[in-house]
Amino acid sequence: MRASMLRFIKSLTTSPSSHIVRRGYASEAVPERKVTVLGAAGGIGQPLSLLMKLNPLVSNLALYDIANTPGVAADVSHINTRSEVVGYASDAELGKALEGADVVIIPAGVPRKPGMTRDDLFNINAGIVKGLCEAIAKHCPNALVNMISNPVNSTVPIAAEVFKKAGTYDPKRLFGVTTLDVVRAKTFYAGKAMVPVAEVNVPVVGGHAGITILPLFSQATPKANLSDEVITALTKRTQDGGTEVVEAKAGKGSATLSMAYAGAIFADACLKGLNGVPDVIECSFVQSTVTELPFFASRMQHSGASSLFYSCIFAMEVRLGKNGVEEVLGLGPLSDFEKEGLEKSKPELKSSIEKGIKFATQ
Numbered sequence: 001m002r003a004s005m006l007r008f009i010k011s012l013t014t015s016p017s018s019h020i021v022r023r024g025y026a027s028e029a030v031p032e033r034k035v036t037v038l039g040a041a042g043g044i045g046q047p048l049s050l051l052m053k054l055n056p057l058v059s060n061l062a063l064y065d066i067a068n069t070p071g072v073a074a075d076v077s078h079i080n081t082r083s084e085v086v087g088y089a090s091d092a093e094l095g096k097a098l099e100g101a102d103v104v105i106i107p108a109g110v111p112r113k114p115g116m117t118r119d120d121l122f123n124i125n126a127g128i129v130k131g132l133c134e135a136i137a138k139h140c141p142n143a144l145v146n147m148i149s150n151p152v153n154s155t156v157p158i159a160a161e162v163f164k165k166a167g168t169y170d171p172k173r174l175f176g177v178t179t180l181d182v183v184r185a186k187t188f189y190a191g192k193a194m195v196p197v198a199e200v201n202v203p204v205v206g207g208h209a210g211i212t213i214l215p216l217f218s219q220a221t222p223k224a225n226l227s228d229e230v231i232t233a234l235t236k237r238t239q240d241g242g243t244e245v246v247e248a249k250a251g252k253g254s255a256t257l258s259m260a261y262a263g264a265i266f267a268d269a270c271l272k273g274l275n276g277v278p279d280v281i282e283c284s285f286v287q288s289t290v291t292e293l294p295f296f297a298s299r300m301q302h303s304g305a306s307s308l309f310y311s312c313i314f315a316m317e318v319r320l321g322k323n324g325v326e327e328v329l330g331l332g333p334l335s336d337f338e339k340e341g342l343e344k345s346k347p348e349l350k351s352s353i354e355k356g357i358k359f360a361t362q
């Protein structure tokens with residue numbers, strides 16, 4: 001488990017809470033932060049809600065789903081951590097769930113079954129995401145939106161178009177959650193490189209489907225002398241990680257537990273960025289200007305005393321301050337294998353992005 005997540009879970013049982021919430025902050029006070037989970041009663045939503053309840057940076061946790069929310073909210077609310085939990089169960093309550101949210105996490109929608117691609121989920125999930133984003137534009141237009149619902153390569157562009165139409169679009173605040181790809185790349189790399197997994201870092205760029213997932217093992221740390229064959233196999237396993245889980249679950253859905261972990265890591269990074277913690281770096285599928293594609297997942301650094309952390313662009317790191325990005329950091333050279341992977345991924349990524357834009361603007 002990632003060191004920061006382990007630290008905060010451990011700290012819940014070993015330190016007085018007043019110490020926990022102050023760790024890493026210059027000021028004595030930790031801000032109030034509301035996090036809303038849309039799809040909170042689902043396979044991802046439940047463990048993700050649990051993990052957000054364990055996060056000491058959260059003061060208000062709003063759990064929304066169209067089914068089974070009261071039970072999940074009652075259950076999670078009994079955990080003796082900082083946040084107050086409120087469940088919202090119907091369309092009529094969506095506005096209240098979103099009002100005042102700093103971070104909105106969206107794992108609402110149907111998951112894959114064996115034999116399906118993520119794009120096969122488009123017809124159902126596009127409509128769900130569009131409706132939820134319309135509500136976000138209305139009730140919490142300044143929230144950071146963490147999009148988990150698939151196909152991420154299309155649902156993020158849908159969200160962007162909905163926000164543009166509403167006049168609320170801020171590219172610095174919309175994120176496709178690709179953290180699970182990073183989580184997998186780290187795990188698989190550690191296994192082959194025989195290094196402690198907690199020390200591993202691997203940027204993953206591109207998108208979140210098949211060959212659009214581009215792990216950059218040439219930049220993985222700690223360094224290891226892995227053969228081309230091993231790098232190829234690691235890349236393929238990372239790209240097919242979702243399918244590996246879908247097949248193992250044999251019709252009972254896709255990754256939920258590892259996704260909840262990844263979603264919690266990413267939301268925690270968002271909260272830290274909002275709170276002004278420096279040097280917070282994650283990968284995410286965000287608006288980009290570096291390639292000819294309008295969206296691209298890449299590594300980003302977010303911090304700043306104001307409420308922003310910034311998307312970055314293809315294979316880049318950025319440093320943020322009070323008003324967002326302060327500095328864009330170079331990512332470094334790609335291997336020939338990675339350059340080839342990037343070129344191969346572009347047509348699929350482009351078509352998924354265009355599909356989302358077309359759906360939302362029709």
Ligand SMILES: NC(=O)c1ccc[n+]([C@@H]2O[C@H](COP(=O)([O-])OP(=O)(O)OC[C@H]3O[C@@H](n4cnc5c(N)ncnc54)[C@H](O)[C@@H]3O)[C@@H](O)[C@H]2O)c1
Nearest residue numbers: 039041042043044065066108109110111148149150180259
């Ligand atoms: N980004 C990633 O890395 C990643 C990883 C895993 C899964 N996913 C995606 O996340 C989504 C959810 O997966 P899951 O396994 O949790 O599915 P699930 O079916 O277990 O849960 C989905 C939940 O969404 C709810 N829901 C449906 N429509 C809704 C609406 N309009 N408003 C609020 N809630 C609504 C359902 O009631 C259900 O509780 C899928 O699209 C899946 O493909 C993404």
Ligand SMILES: O=C(O)C[C@H](O)C(=O)O
Nearest residue numbers: 112150241242243254255
């Ligand atoms: O593979 C899926 O359908 C779910 C998710 O995108 C994943 O990567 O696990």
